[in-house]
Amino acid sequence: MTNLRDLYKCSVCGNVVEIVHPGAPALVCCNQPMEKLEAKTQDAGNEKHVPVIVPGEAGIVVKVGSVEHPMEEKHSIRFIEVLTKEQVLRAELVPGQKPMAEFPVKQPEVIEVREYCNIHGLWKK
Numbered sequence: 001m002t003n004l005r006d007l008y009k010c011s012v013c014g015n016v017v018e019i020v021h022p023g024a025p026a027l028v029c030c031n032q033p034m035e036k037l038e039a040k041t042q043d044a045g046n047e048k049h050v051p052v053i054v055p056g057e058a059g060i061v062v063k064v065g066s067v068e069h070p071m072e073e074k075h076s077i078r079f080i081e082v083l084t085k086e087q088v089l090r091a092e093l094v095p096g097q098k099p100m101a102e103f104p105v106k107q108p109e110v111i112e113v114r115e116y117c118n119i120h121g122l123w124k125k
């Protein structure tokens with residue numbers, strides 16, 4: 001059984017999908033099971049992926065990460081999500097943008113913040 005809000009990736013074509021209603025025990029893409037993305041929480045190398053939350057004008061601003069992550073064509077943050085009890089807010093990013101986004105939520109409502117790097121995968125705070 002899949003779980004609400006879980007993210008899966010196809011290791012062949014790179015498709016990433018999010019569960020918005022749980023159902024089948026497995027997802028298949030390119031004729032093979034998709035891999036569930038497990039969010040990492042600790043940076044090790046020079047590149048920083050763990051999202052950082054700072055106050056914004058209308059809510060919170062999420063930055064990736066403590067050192068600004070590259071936003072190049074081949075390596076960039078593709079989306080940032082803020083999870084509350086009842087909502088998933090997603091900002092879709094493109095190369096050339098800053099690796100950050102503002103979300104209209106109050107910080108106490110935030111359960112989790114996560115981001116996806118096309119090379120280094122899923123990270124959360």
Ligand SMILES: [Fe+2]
Pocket residue numbers: 047049069075076117118119120
């Ligand atoms: Fe990365």
